[in-house]
Amino acid sequence: MSPPRTTAARDSVVSTRLAVQLRNGYHVNSNTPAEDYLIPLGLTWNVSPLEVREIIYPKPKMEAYPFSTKPLSVYTGDFEIVTRFAVPARAPLGASIVTGKLRYQACTNSACLPPKTVEVRLPVDIRAQ
Amino acid sequence: MTTLTRRVAAATALILLVLSGCSPTAGERSGARAVKPDKDRKEAPDFALKDADGRTVRLSDYRGKVVLLNFWATWCGPCKIEIPWFMELEQENKDRGFAVLGVAMDEGGWDAIKPFLAELRVNYRTLLGTDMVAQQFGGVEALPTTFVIDREGRIASTHVGLASKSDYENDIKALLAQR
Numbered sequence: 001m002s003p004p005r006t007t008a009a010r011d012s013v014v015s016t017r018l019a020v021q022l023r024n025g026y027h028v029n030s031n032t033p034a035e036d037y038l039i040p041l042g043l044t045w046n047v048s049p050l051e052v053r054e055i056i057y058p059k060p061k062m063e064a065y066p067f068s069t070k071p072l073s074v075y076t077g078d079f080e081i082v083t084r085f086a087v088p089a090r091a092p093l094g095a096s097i098v099t100g101k102l103r104y105q106a107c108t109n110s111a112c113l114p115p116k117t118v119e120v121r122l123p124v125d126i127r128a129q
Numbered sequence: 130m131t132t133l134t135r136r137v138a139a140a141t142a143l144i145l146l147v148l149s150g151c152s153p154t155a156g157e158r159s160g161a162r163a164v165k166p167d168k169d170r171k172e173a174p175d176f177a178l179k180d181a182d183g184r185t186v187r188l189s190d191y192r193g194k195v196v197l198l199n200f201w202a203t204w205c206g207p208c209k210i211e212i213p214w215f216m217e218l219e220q221e222n223k224d225r226g227f228a229v230l231g232v233a234m235d236e237g238g239w240d241a242i243k244p245f246l247a248e249l250r251v252n253y254r255t256l257l258g259t260d261m262v263a264q265q266f267g268g269v270e271a272l273p274t275t276f277v278i279d280r281e282g283r284i285a286s287t288h289v290g291l292a293s294k295s296d297y298e299n300d301i302k303a304l305l306a307q308r
């Protein structure tokens with residue numbers, strides 16, 4: 001997955017949005033699941049010229065499912081995860097690719113799929129100012 | 130980094146969590162059907178998996194018994210609903226030639242599985258699954274997936290996703306009645 005190239009100036013903060021679409025009828029656990037045994041959604045970034053300042057997950061939905069006695073903290077449909085990167089003053093100029101991983105585990109009302117990890121690739125063009 | 134922080138361009142990435150290949154869709158309950166007629170049953174693949182004590186268990190060890198083979202994982206909510214049913218079914222029918230085998234598909238292995246088994250006080254044998262065994266059984270893409278196997282080692286019914294206890298009871302009753 002390769003989103004459009006981002007232009008980032010040295011000594012600034014860049015916000016990127018990772019848009020996720022789930023097929024109808026599926027949910028993934030949020031980054032803060034309601035039960036310990038559930039696998040959270042998680043976005044991680046590998047070491048790069050950019051420094052991760054903050055990863056902001058959307059507010060989860062609390063939904064009831066037939067297999068749980070209490071509502072679960074989930075995401076459904078379309079949602080976005082925002083990452084704020086700091087661009088150091090001495091970041092190398094030019095094009096580079098920031099890579100990361102999105103781990104998730106999806107279920108329907110009656111069945112679950114194994115956890116998966118997909119690679120995220122963010123092309124970045126670092127400029128002086 | 131200066132004190133003046135600027136926000137610059139925002140890039141939007143799109144991930145389509147394509148979940149194709151998974152059999153059940155929301156709300157669907159599959160496999161809630163009677164056992165197959167004898168002529169339509171296929172031999173269950175044999176396997177050799179380790180149990181929680183490190184002993185090798187083969188499906189063929191259970192030839193002559195009706196076996197409920199349940200693929201599950203600790204992170205699977207619907208699986209947690211079925212496990213107490215299987216414990217009851219094992220207790221009720223073990224003297225009549227019935228056994229439950231759980232196949233746990235956790236990446237974390239026994240470190241993840243054992244505390245879960247202890248918490249739920251699971252009374253039947255649990256094995257650590259492998260991708261190869263899952264492939265032998267058709268991929269087992271969604272959990273829970275349960276196969277009910279007759280005394281001759283043939284798959285008599287398959288349940289993908291959360292079924293009902295009565296589905297299993299009916300299958301087991303029908304197969305135990307066959308000699």
